[in-house]
Amino acid sequence: MANRVEGALQAGASSWQEELHQALAAIPADGLRRLRSLSARGAARLTPDQGPPLLDLASNDYLGLAQHDAVVAAARQVMDEQGVGSGGSRLVSGTRPVHTALEQQLATWLGRERALLFPSGFQANLAAVTALADRHSLVLADRLIHHSLLMGVRASGAQLRRFRHNDLSDLERRLAGARRIDPAQRLVVLSESLYSMQGTSPAVADLAALCAAHGAALVLDEAHALGVLGQAGRGLGHGLPSIALISGTLGKAFGSGGAFLAGDELTIEWLLQTSGAFRYTTALAPPLAAAALAALDEIQQRDRGPALLARAQCWRQALEAAGWPRPAGEGPILPLLVGEDGAALALQARLEAAGLLTVAIRPPTVPLGTARLRLVLRHDLPRGSLPRLLQALGPPSPVGPCK
CATH class of the missing domain: 3.90.1150.10 (Aspartate Aminotransferase, domain 1)
Incomplete structure (x- = not known):
């Protein structure tokens, strides 16, 4: 990589390229990805x-569903019938019957009123935060929350406060303090049900109850829990209707790709009408949706x-x-x-x-x-x-x- 960068610089570099080159050169060799x-x-x-x-x-x-026969066969059948890509955003020409079927079955499985598909978990998390928070909001996020959620906070313009990892006492103190300062301010709490680099989980029922007590909207990222944790793999947020949005990915336990947000009718309709992360992107590839639908069936049949x-x-x-x-x-x-x-x-x-x-x-x-x-x-x-x-x-x- 160093030789390629040097060659580009010798060809004539702008000031911003010089800055990037110096920043890259400052990274130790064993720190480069x-x-x-x-x-x-x-x-x-x-x-x-x-x-x-x-x-x-x-x-x-x-x-182990990425190579499961039924999952692969479902993707192959839709690819043979419809091709690979969806060809447009969901609000233009991208919505296919398999998208609607997957959304309906995910919502039913999770006990939520509605679900909405996204091409990636990063986009879903961006959409979740920006739908619930704006520059007048305060977001309280676990200190080890995923980068995509932090980028959602930045995009929303909301004020950010971090609480100690899975420490509900620290969160409660911060929620109570925020309510004393501004009783009417919108509060949004961000947590995960299984942290991907720590392997840890919060007490989700207590977390949801705490947020409800302070009138805070809770976004729970269940990307690494769905299919594995909770009753029949439904995640740790299952059965807790006070959670504003469940974020889930289809590229982990489901062995496919894409993501979704699940919540009540009001919140999902708000996302549909306002979310740029949903509106301005090509719809999830139909073969991936079909694979996820087959994986969901497999998860429901065999826990x-x-x-x-x-x-x-x-x-x-x-x-x-x-x-x-x-x-x-x-x-x-x-x-x-x-x-x-x-x-x-x-x-x-x-x-x-x-x-x-x-x-x-x-x-x-x-x-x-x-x-x-x-x-x-x-x-x-x-x-x-x-x-x-x-x-x-x-x-x-x-x-x-x-x-």
């Missing part, structure tokens, strides 16, 4: 550009969540017994805290040499000094994956009945 091409091979292996297949311990395909969560607890116990810090949380995301960036990258390389694909997560994605390997359990991981991991991490350790 690289794109890497991986192709699928089997349910749990990925083939890199060079070298043998790697056991995938990094992706968010929690239920894989409890078995996956039980396996995750077994992995946590084994990692702790092997001398590693016990990964936080209860779900399939197991963050293995390492500390320094270089140590995390070295451990990533060691595991890859042993045939295991993991990714070192470093600042600014996580706080300074808390670099980690983000291990992800999936329904289709083969037996024997845990012993392989423990052996690659360090001296072999007994793993009991977990396989």
